[in-house]
Amino acid sequence: MQKQNEKVIPFSEDKEPLGVAPGVLAKRDIVKTSTWCPNPKPDIEFDQWCDPLNPKTITYKDVLKAAAAIKEGIPRTSLVKSRFCQRFRIDLYYKYEIFHQTGSFHERGALYSLMMLSKEQKKKGVITASLGNWAMALAYQGLILNIPVMVVLPVQTLLSTVEKCEDFGATVILNGINLAESKRHAFVLLAENGRTYINGYDHPHVIAASGTIGLEIMHQLPQAEVVLVPVGGGGLIAGVAAAIKHINPQVLIYGIEPDKCCCFFKAMENEYPYQTAIGRSVAESLGVPNAGWNAFHTARSLIDKMVLVNDDWISRAVLHLADDEKIVTEGAGASSLSALMADPDIVPEIRGKSVVCIITGGNIDSITLPRCFERAKAVEGRLVKLTVTLPADSMKEQLKVLSMVANVGCNVLQSYIEHSWLTENDFKTIYLTLIIETYSLDHACSLKRVMERLFPNICNFLEEPFSPIPTCACFPKRFL
Known part of the structure; x- marks a missing residue:
């Protein structure tokens, strides 16, 4: 992770450097010859859909196929222009993914991945590990499609999240102190019950369905010049980048990731995903310890910049969206906007451009929300x-x-x-x-x-x- 006072040169192929900024990883630093983790050890967690030795590249055609499949079940979400463009000195738009039944963009991937199962797989059901949003989305779509769903959540998961999963008919298992431990337990259960494991950020069908957000953005705002995407395991940015870069390669794709849980930033920096330490962050649903192999393989050459943001900036984004835009979001959902709340400005090159922030989720609890407000107000004086x-x-x-x-x-x-x-x-x-x-x-x-x-x-x-x-x-x- 780049320290605050370190200088990193943003990417420009033909021109002089655009400037310097803290907490930024630019394309020049990450696009190198393909290097994969040497001899990854097979173990109980092997997933044929997410094979490190055979990563899958999600293409524009994959996204189009997903869009056709889920169009009846997932209505197009709104793209709204901010009332505070002058304050940010850009034409700012929000792509709201918070009005789905379970409050996050994950319903796209949940629906498509379940639809693509075989009849036998649908009968036996699926299992997944999650920090919350993905579990709720999969449980809800499983209820709609009459497919049994089992979710493994960390033991510290909010009771409200557990109750929602159970209300949607899912079997909930609390195990592990983080996503990595929950995932391992899910694979232990998988070996016993014969269900199908669906990775919530790296399964090819999940990535392709996430890319439908990119399709919608380009249809709703053809003049978009920059898209800011929250990043956890990388599935969302991989799908969005695959769609948008195919339609218009000139659109800049920026990944925005919390500095306390930055597995994708680390993967880009070191040229392959590996398990990283996860700290407590207000953007807790982005706390993925290992970037997805398919997501990394798909997105690594399409991302123009990775930006690390801290909790202060994320809290300010949550406050701005609630106070000024009248929208309540979770920390992860507001992470894309947080890059614009930083000081000094870490993305000065986007001034005057048409910028879209993807607001990925609105599932924030009644304890965290006021703490975000207090922290943001303290930061702002x-x-x-x-x-x-x-x-x-x-x-x-x-x-x-x-x-x-x-x-x-x-x-x-x-x-x-x-x-x-x-x-x-x-x-x-x-x-x-x-x-x-x-x-x-x-x-x-x-x-x-x-x-x-x-x-x-x-x-x-x-x-x-x-x-x-x-x-x-x-x-x-x-x-x-």
Whole structure:
């Protein structure tokens, strides 16, 4: 993974470099002679549809075949122009995949992969491992087609996700602390029950069906110049790139991946997929430990740039979509937009272009959503934490502090008082802590200047250390 201060030259075949950007992997760095993982060891997890020694390339014809097969079951999703194009300095469009029955684009691949099973396979049923969205999609489409579905989910999967899978008639097994362990257990069960395993991000039929999103984009917006695609295991970007690049090779395909779970970025960087460590991220459904072999083989020469984004930028994208676009999405679904929320700008070359962000899912729980909002507001300086040291018996001073916060036009969301803890000669000191909402970073800076002038040496602002908007010296940005 590229560090924040490292320079990576974006791809340009015939011209001078377009610029430098942190967290970016460009085509010049990744398109090399084919190199595959040497002698991969066969084991219980061998999948004939996802064979490292015989990867399958998904083509435009495959996508067209998938589109014809699922057109009756999957209605075309909307492509909506943002109301904030001027803010982003591009013609920004959103391809919403959040209005499917189970809230994500995975229903395309689930329906097509089930339709392509033989009669015997349909009778015995299918099994899969998933982080949630794919499991719900497969369970729902299995219910529609009357095909038995078994899903293996990590033990920490949300209860709401488990209940939805069960409501759709799936047999749910909780096993493993991550997708890799769940997948291994799924193959253990597969050997016992004779079901068919369907990989949710690398099965050829899943990739081809995902590519129908690309077909729709080019039909709805023929003048599209850049498409930003969230990346986990790579199935979505492989299918979308196969479709779009065939129709118009000049369209730029950018893969957007969280820096805490970047298996596809690593695969592109090292020329073959391999298992990578997965960190906790707000885009949890992109936490795939190993990029798909078919997805990598299909997409590696079609992707123009891979961009790593952090949780701060993803949280800001979730907030923007909810606050301004009036759309609720999960972290993974908002990842494509998060590349535009970064500072410094990591994709400056797309300014003035027609850009499509694929919003892949809206399954965010009621605990994660407010945390995203709080984190995003803190990053943007719209939510600040202030602690004021005061004498314990100074009620007037407390009222004065609150009055000044109100006079600056800020809103106190939370307030609490703490007494000193095992500190000598400090029995009469209290700490008044306030969580304050402001309109903007400039407003927060004004508050900080006023409070420090009126209450010198007793105000402590908990400054956001990684704020992506370093426009005020009061809130300095400190890079890793």
